[in-house]
Amino acid sequence: MxxxxxxxxxxxxxxxxxxxxxxxxxxxxxxxxxxxxxxxxxxxxxxxxxxxxxxxxxxxxxxxxxxxxxxxxxxxxxxxxxxxxxxxxxxxxxxxxxxxxxxxxxVPRKAQPSVGIDRIVPQTTSFTTALKCHVVGFYPPEVSITWQKNGEMVNQSVYITPVIPNGDWTYQITASLEFTPSMGDKYICLVNHVSLDAPIAIQWKPGINNYETYYSTAATIVFVVGLLVLFLGIIFWKSAYSGFMYIPIYGNTDE
Structure with a gap:
């Protein structure tokens, strides 16, 4: 049947x-x-x-x-x-x-994750800086993320979001670390996944991030170009002013 x-x-x-x-x-x-x-x-x-x-x-x-x-x-x-x-x-x-x-x-499909670090300023905590470790594009969804400070694992003030599907058979996750930076400290986001031969370690040092670097570079370029335009304007104005001369007319011009 x-x-x-x-x-x-x-x-x-x-x-x-x-x-x-x-x-x-x-x-x-x-x-x-x-x-x-x-x-x-x-x-x-x-x-x-x-x-x-x-x-x-x-x-x-x-x-x-x-x-x-x-x-x-x-x-x-x-x-x-x-x-x-x-x-x-x-x-x-x-x-x-x-x-x-x-x-x-x-089932056996594997996709390696991409890892990046962004720095933000917390709005509601006493910490002055927070780092976000973004892990995206990995499969299967099981992944391990840890923060290290100067070679030692950090457990406090670490917040890890749930694994979120991207809709293309890959996943993403974020691990945040809140802290007060000091000179000489080195922070590492360590990611381990079954698709990797060795864990991915991304290091962050106190300093300006990429966005601030690009912003500072652009501001410097604009400032230099502005100074060049100013100097060229002054030179052009001086040249035009020095080329104008008064020529006196000889004789009596009175009626």
Missing amino acids: SVLRTCVLIGFFFLACHFGSEGFVLQFNSYCIFDTMEDMEYQLMFVFNKQPLLQYNPRLEKFVALASYGFGIVKYLNNDTAYLQEMKQRVNTTCRKTMSEYWKKT
């Missing part, structure tokens, strides 16, 4: 029981549950008007009723030994056969 024949059987059953009603929807959902390729389970569930009706239980190797009006159908299905044997083999013919094609493309 196929799943289609089972659906037809259940459909006729509810047509007989609910004849004259506005209508009904009968659905069946089949799915595979597993952690590895060896411990797979195949399950099949029938749903009537969004209410679970009956289900195939692979551990019991038979159908079980999930609603009172499903007992009659379950009794009929469990008497069909050939159909029960077919359902038992679905774990191989459907689950393992299908998942073997996608297993290597999904």
Whole structure:
């Protein structure tokens, strides 16, 4: 007996029981549950008007009723030994056969993370500086992030966000460290992931960050260009002024 024949059987059953009603929807959902390729389970569930009706239980190797009006159908299905044997083999013919094609493309997939550090100024704490270690683009989602100060692990004032999916089978996470910087201190964000041959260590030293560097460089360039324009303007003005000379007219100009 196929799943289609089972659906037809259940459909006729509810047509007989609910004849004259506005209508009904009968659905069946089949799915595979597993952690590895060896411990797979195949399950099949029938749903009537969004209410679970009956289900195939692979551990019991038979159908079980999930609603009172499903007992009659379950009794009929469990008497069909050939159909029960077919359902038992679905774990191989459907689950393992299908998942073997996608297993290597999904489960063992690895993506290495990208790591960067930004400095911010906390608004509500007594600390003068906070560092954010951004870890993005990694898969699987399990990742380890630690902060080190001068070679020693820092446990206090460290805040790690939950892992967030990016929507492209990669994840991101942020680890913040609040502190008061002092000269000579070295801070390292250490990231360990299964895709890495060795942990990624990004070091930060007290000083201006990249944004401040770019801003200072741009301001310096604008200042220098302004001075050059000013000097050129003064030279041009001096040249124009020195070229103008008063030429006196000889003789008496009085009438």
